[in-house]
Amino acid sequence: MYPARAGSFTRLRYNRPVPSKPNGSVRLSDVAAIAGVSISTASKVLNGTDRISEATRARVLAVAERLDFRPNALARSFALGRSRTIGVLTHRATSTFSGPVVIGAVVQLGKLQQAALVFDEDVLVHREITESIRQFQARQIDGLLVIGDGHERRSPSITHHFTVPVTYAFAASDNPEDVVYLPDNEGAGVLATRHLLERGRSRIAHVTGDPSSIAVRLRERGMLTALQEAGLRPAAPTRFGSWAEGSGVRAMRELLDSGAEIDAVFCGNDHIARGVLEVCEAMGLRVPEDVAIVGVDNWEGIIVDQGIRRLTTIDLELRALGELAAANLLADDRTPGENYVSPTLVPGPSS
């Protein structure tokens, strides 16, 4: 019995048009007949594709509403030449941080009634990028969202392969004419530092990752800018290392050993902040009374223990970034250039 049922599913799917239930029984021809117009006229009214007299338009719309007519989505796409499908190319999106961008994008596209045709370049690794492009074109996508893994490197622009809008999310393109959405790493540094200043801190140190990383440099620059606005300088030279917790542990020990007087540490990410917190606890320093700590990423697996948030952090709003970039593809204003998505402060007990 089970296989038979499964089989009937399959047959239904492949051999018959899918009825639009429960109202699929009302056809455009029904609307046209009752409104007393041709099918062509009814179609034009409902699709808004031609000039029709106001009286006719009103009559057709009234009938369509009365019959609860739902246009055939496939016929409509065909008539309007729009697939209502957006291509999503996860292009060099290897980091875990691109996940929320993808989720934000596909959910936002759904809100806008757009389907997402997702090609993951990791999956297509043995194909040329041109094969993805060809497939997107064959599917007549209405726009393309390219999702990368941050802006440590500029990706080659692929916009010129398409006649439809292309937007880059979490990916820096090498073409300044492209529309690009990036997290605001500099803004994260400003936000964290202003928050510490508001908390009455004035001897703020910075412990962060690899100095060759653009994100590291931008977060540091934001911190320096906010300190400068307040007429201050860092309490110690920036300590560079890696993004890891152990790097935070080592840097914080060195900072304390150096005799630097500090009342706060802005950490380049949450892993480092976690390491700094460990050292403070081991040394009997009170957090935030003696040393306030702020991280970056809002990486809950790192900073929430037993459901309790341990650290103040800056959320780069990567899901919102995906949402904004997706919405941009359908927007009227698609000004070229880089858009920086505002980070938010997520308060915790460490500041």
Add this chain to the structure above:
Amino acid sequence: MYPARAGSFTRLRYNRPVPSKPNGSVRLSDVAAIAGVSISTASKVLNGTDRISEATRARVLAVAERLDFRPNALARSFALGRSRTIGVLTHRATSTFSGPVVIGAVVQLGKLQQAALVFDEDVLVHREITESIRQFQARQIDGLLVIGDGHERRSPSITHHFTVPVTYAFAASDNPEDVVYLPDNEGAGVLATRHLLERGRSRIAHVTGDPSSIAVRLRERGMLTALQEAGLRPAAPTRFGSWAEGSGVRAMRELLDSGAEIDAVFCGNDHIARGVLEVCEAMGLRVPEDVAIVGVDNWEGIIVDQGIRRLTTIDLELRALGELAAANLLADDRTPGENYVSPTLVPGPSS
């Protein structure tokens, strides 16, 4: 200059069918004319929708191939009554674990040339579920993937609202006739325990989360099954608590204080394993020589420090679960029932 260009993008998108570049210039009418058949006949051959003589079919196909004809995707969808769009409803998918399921699903759908129309019920919280259903129907989806957040509770089946296939991923449905994909929590317990046995351990304890959780009970049952196969019993009664690191710390201290002789701990998740590891390190116990540790989840933020994996864990393969469930919608065999996705062992230095 920039706004003008942005405007031209917009105009292009809304008012013109998108040409399928670079081969969009070859039309069905070209193929028909060169093959010496009507457009209708050419269409029937290329869409496989009617009986046509073998000679005519061969001639049309040869011409189509010679001209590198790519059918208009929208016309093709209309003709075949298939949208090549799969609805994805993230239904009560509030946990961070549903993220990889969604990513796996949309990437797999892309591989199968299916677009994903994603509705997030969290977004649609003020609408009735019937509104999502109506919108999916209006869009004439070819199938629906319902993504939940595990199987702690059974969700009401919505299959009866659709004439197209419906598959549930990471969501237990209350209808046994539904096709459901779930992680294999019991298998995770078996896999972890067999691994510890292979490593020569025989005094294995279990530290885990809330005993009211189905996942907790299934992982425990898997452990007990694997021990029984080996003619063994647990080294101590299962210690229940929460999924948090601190719960692992407390349970491990209690275990050691109780004088239980143990040479391994199977932990219900990676957070707990991390806590157990901390206690071992603090007590001077060598890991894995004195106590081997295995967690569950492969939650990299928790178990990888400075790029170095600290713990052996079981990966529930949630991304693969999303891929399998998505592929199932397009498969010939859609046998009803619950499918359990095999977990994998991710070796680390703790065992």
